[in-house]
Amino acid sequence: MxxxxxxxxxxxxxxxxxxxxxxxxxxxxxxxxxxxxxxxxxxxxxxxxxxxxxxxxxxxxxxxxxxxxxxxxxxxxxxxxxxxxxxxxxxxxxxxxxxxxxxxxxxxxxxxxxxxxxxxxxxxxxxxxxxxxxxxxxxxxxxxxxxxxxxxxxxxxxxxxxxxxxxxxxxxxxxxxxxxxxxxxxxxxxxxxxxxxxxxxxxxxxxxxxxxxxxxxxxxxxxxxxxxxxxxxxxxxxxxxxxxxxxxxxxxxxxxxxxxxxxxxxxxxxxxxxxxxxxxxxxxxxxxxxxxxxxxxxxxxxxxxxxxNRSPQKNQPFVGASAFAHKAGVHVAAILKDPVTYEHIDPEQVGNERRILVSEQAGRSNLVHKFREMGILDVDPNDPRLQDLLNELKELEFRGYQFDAAEASFELRVRKALGQLPEYFLEQGFRVIDNRMVRDDGAWIMGAEATVKLVVGGQPVHFVGEGNGPVDALYTVLRRALEWHYPAINTVTLVDYKVRILPQALGGRSGTGSMVRVLIEWRDEERSWGTVGVSEHIIAASYAAIMDALIFKLYKDGATPAV
Known part of the structure; x- marks a missing residue:
């Protein structure tokens, strides 16, 4: 050049x-x-x-x-x-x-x-x-x-x-x-x-x-x-x-x-x-x-x-799961009248969807919309049970519950408040023991033993089971206790398990005594769902989330109550 x-x-x-x-x-x-x-x-x-x-x-x-x-x-x-x-x-x-x-x-x-x-x-x-x-x-x-x-x-x-x-x-x-x-x-x-x-x-x-x-x-x-x-x-x-x-x-x-x-x-x-x-x-x-x-x-x-191998960013513009998610009651009331009030485009234009969330900021409009999503179309918006349910949900969220990612736990509370949730079994209590043992080769191994007591079909059920840890042991023994009456329960699989330490302002202690929230994702042969449990005791929180998962499975399958 x-x-x-x-x-x-x-x-x-x-x-x-x-x-x-x-x-x-x-x-x-x-x-x-x-x-x-x-x-x-x-x-x-x-x-x-x-x-x-x-x-x-x-x-x-x-x-x-x-x-x-x-x-x-x-x-x-x-x-x-x-x-x-x-x-x-x-x-x-x-x-x-x-x-x-x-x-x-x-x-x-x-x-x-x-x-x-x-x-x-x-x-x-x-x-x-x-x-x-x-x-x-x-x-x-x-x-x-x-x-x-x-x-x-x-x-x-x-x-x-x-x-x-x-x-x-x-x-x-x-x-x-x-x-x-x-x-x-x-x-x-x-x-x-x-x-x-x-x-x-x-x-x-x-x-x-x-x-x-x-x-x-x-x-x-x-x-x-x-x-x-x-x-x-x-x-x-x-x-x-x-x-x-x-x-x-x-x-x-x-x-x-x-x-x-x-x-x-x-x-x-x-x-x-x-x-x-x-x-x-x-x-x-x-x-x-x-x-x-x-x-x-x-x-x-x-x-x-x-x-x-990473979770999608929920607040990502246009394509995030929260891009068209509405939580505040005032917003939801307006959205139900005309989505243009709080949406700059139709979410379907980019392959996304509108989501109505339920939280302490929710109003009756949020609940009515969620009812429609669940196929509940015959509830009067002025039904006093809605206000009682709303108060319960707000109290639970104040204590640390989060239903955005646990809609199965949310739906169970809705069905129960409306008298639509059968009683599949009665809980009597549970116990979990962690074990640390020495193998023959001298290595330490951890294990857990869980005991549950239920009443199923009018009969007391008392089962003991083992697992790699307390959550695995609890889940294993609960499935064993229920499979005799509800064999489809064995198709439920734990997919993801998350623990979050909650702030002291929620009423719990700080440090190792803090409140914890457990979010668990589940799957069976047809669907996936999330459940939540909150407690100062991580095993109690896990037990609540497991129970919700199993009851949700039975309800969605249309199982006949054995109680």
Whole structure:
């Protein structure tokens, strides 16, 4: 590359106040926005996230079903996992998305045709390649240890080499906004080098995630590169990745990069679930996945969390379980009249659902709505039993009960208050003994023995059983005591068990004598449900939650009471 090359001359018109017409300047709300997902590459760099090859293939299929334009699969040659992914991805039958291989510009002093990174990108056979290069002189001189002019040569030569051998090539201008603040002329020269090499799109990266939306917009308005499509790639270190991405779209970006649920290194990347929903529903922009793809958004979000082996973030915009959950009585009363009063969109537009919660903030409207969800349609809202039930629920929540995640425990109290809950057995008491014993090999082992007394079918039942711990022993012996009359009880399985220490303000003592709340999730062959128990004694709290689970199972199965 000679000194006369246009990207070397510095004529980037970086101070132009208005964007030119054409691809580089955007075309308003009618411009199609390309959705570029990097969950499998940037998202996998999240702390505690480890995708297997099979995980990545499954996520790619779901992203294709969602309808994103590009799926960045990883860095070919960087590690055995990405190598295996791209080898197997050749058999993926993607219908809506294009797979992308990611890498860097060639190394200094190495010809493009001899560079191992560029050759691995081409060998992946994806047809679309994204490479990143430096646009901040600080990184060029300190990280790469080369002259700024040589870095421009790397960008130009790498893009030109790849573009001659594949369909599409995108250039990620790493640290672009920090680079522009430090040296706007050089940052634009980096873009021009990629443009002149034949890049199909220039992606402006807020790699450190520290820019503000106003800064993003002000800088983008100064960039005039006709006939080049601009994209945006933001990290979330300042909590503004989504806002910065949307600001860039307002200023002409036609490709948005991000990850599902905001996965990514440090504080993550722009959350595509939020970005896409805002683009289509709030900004009137167009994307190939379209509004018909939006109802899949919540499902994809929760699927990716499942692949990460982590619980979904309840308060996540649009797709979180709490995004359309209503708790305060005043809110619920209004929602039942017109959802627009407290919902900015219809939850079904993004595949989510409205939830009415019951708590100490609830009113009769909450209860009436919950009754409808349970199929109870014939209760008079003025029935005095409702106020008694509401008072009971508020008292229980004051003591530490939480019914948001334990709707089985809630339903049992409703059915009992309305006289709809049969009495399947009578409780007489229980006892649990923990044992610490020495095995033959000298190792200590722990175990527990539980005793329960019930009256089932008019007959006293007294059973003893053992388990790995007190909760296991209690659950085991209760099932043994009940299976004679209710054999279906054996299909109930404990899925998750959580203990929470409750504040002293709830009436209990502090420290090891604190009140505890036990939340347990259960499953049988047809359904899953949650139960709750609260006590100063963790075993008593667990026993209450277990009892609720077994009674709920019997009620839902329509079991005939044996008492």
């Amino acid at each position: 000679s000194e006369s090359d246009p990207h070397q001359s510095g004529r980037g018109r970086v101070t132009a106040p208005a964007r030119p017409s054409g691809k580089g300047g955007g075309k308003g709300v009618g411009e199609m926005i390309a959705i570029y997902d990097t969950t499998l590459r940037d998202g996998s760099q999240s702390e505690s996230v480890q995708f297997s090859v099979e995980d990545k293939l499954r996520i790619a299929r779901r992203l294709d079903l969602l309808g994103v334009d590009y799926i960045e699969g990883g860095w070919p040659g960087a590690n055995p996992k990405d190598e295996a992914f791209f080898a197997r991805a050749k058999d993926l039958k993607l219908e809506r998305s294009r797979l992308v291989a990611f890498g860097s510009t060639r190394r200094a002093k190495v010809k493009a045709e001899d560079d191992t990174v560029l050759n691995a990108l081409l060998a992946a056979g994806t047809g679309v390649i994204t490479i990143f290069g430096k646009s901040w002189p600080l990184h060029v001189t300190r990280a790469l240890g080369i002259a700024p002019a040589e870095n421009l040569e790397l960008i130009f030569d790498s893009i030109r080499h790849l573009k001659a051998r594949t369909d599409q090539v995108f250039f990620d201008a790493e640290h672009f906004f920090d680079g522009f603040k430090a040296d706007p002329d050089y940052a634009v020269k980096a873009l021009m080098a990629a443009r002149d090499g034949g890049a199909d799109g220039l992606i402006l990266c807020d790699t450190n995630g520290g820019s503000l939306p106003g800064e993003i917009a002000a800088i983008m308005r100064q960039i005039a590169l006709p006939d080049v499509r601009l994209g945006i790639h933001c990290h979330n270190d300042g909590g503004l990745a989504v806002a910065n991405t949307l600001a860039a779209v307002e200023c002409g970006a036609t490709q948005v990069q991000g990850t599902i649920n905001g996965l990514g290194e440090r504080c993550g990347n722009a959350d595509l679930t939020t970005v896409v929903a805002n683009l289509l529903l709030k900004m009137g922009r167009h994307a190939r996945l379209g509004v018909e793809g939006l109802p899949r958004l919540t499902g994809v979000s929760r699927f990716v969390d499942e692949m990460c």
